[in-house]
Amino acid sequence: MAKFEQIGTAEIPGQGSELRLLQRNDEFSIRIAGKSGELMNTRLHGSEDALAELACRRVAERPAARVLVGGLGMGFTLAAALGCLGSDAEVVVAELVPGVVGWNRGPLGAAAGYPLNDPRTRVNLGDVGELIRREPAGFDAIMLDVDNGPEGLTRRENDQLYSPKGLAAAQRALRADGVLAVWSAGQDPAFSERLRRTGLTVEEVMVRAHRPGKGARHCIWLAS
Template sequence: MAKFEEIGTASIPGQGGELRLLQRNDEFSIRIAGKSGELMNTRLHGSEDALAELACERIAQRPGARVLIGGLGMGFTLAAALKALGEDAEIVVAELVPGVVEWNRGPLGDAAGRPLDDPRTRVSPGDVGELLRREPGGFDAIMLDVDNGPEGLTRRENDWLYSPRGLAAAQQALRPEGVLAVWSAGQDPAFTERLRRVGLLVEEVTVRAHRPGKGAKHRIWLAY
């Protein structure tokens, strides 16, 4: 079997650190330099698809739906949101690492169908937390797939986003009857309780990394 080869690196703002983009034939992997395992793989995106599908089904019929995706990743959540929403929708993608956007415009783009080329997509460079604070009442749905979920892995600053203050900011950024959807690599009962403490109703959904029904079990919280 062919081996993965590194084809790009990207610095993580803040604490530093580096992401690595690797390729093996038509398969891509994103990893953290100096750590074992991978963050993302183009063959395993079922739960990223589900994040958008579960959130968008609740607001898809709204005219001019506007949604925010925190974390571009490999573009699969964005692609699923574009598929679920109408032609008058706007999808804002907040991405902290400029190199990730460049990868999605370049070698990674075909894997998800080049969703950054869709005219409904707008990229907002920088921290999604800052965008939440800037736009109260700005979104019908907010989808957070930042780091490894509530348990930060790449960047300590991400902890704020999943704190009571960060969740309150997300709640305030929602329009009436909007939905907050949060992806995680695993369960986190303490995070469920934090969502409830800021006054949100919470539904937890277990999804699989690979469809149909295969791969690791990931968790998505839907909060209203």
């Protein structure tokens, strides 16, 4: 079997570390330099698709729906959101690492069908939490796929996004009957309770990392 080869690196702002992009034939992997294991792989994106589908189906019939994807990653959540929404929708994708945007405009983009090229896509380079705070009632749906979920492992600042203060900001950024969808590598009862204490109605959905019905079980919270 062919081995992965590193084809790019991207600095994580304010972190002092970097992401690595590796390729093996038509398969891509994103990892953190100096750490074992991978963050993302183009063969395992079932739960990233589900994050967008579960959220966007709830708002797809709204005229000029506007949604936010927090974390571009390999582009699968963005692509799934675009696939659910109408021609008059706008999908804002917030990505902290400029290099990740460059990868998605380059060879990595083919895996998800180059969703950054869709005219409905708007790219915001920077922290998704800051974008949420400055756009009250700005979105019909917010989808967060940042770090490994509420128990962030790569960036301390991500904890603020899932804190009571961060969740309250997300609630304010939603339009009437909007939905907040949060991806996580695993279940977290404490986070479910935190969402409820914010005043949100919470549904917890378990999905597979690889479709159909294969791979690790990941958790998606739907809060409205």
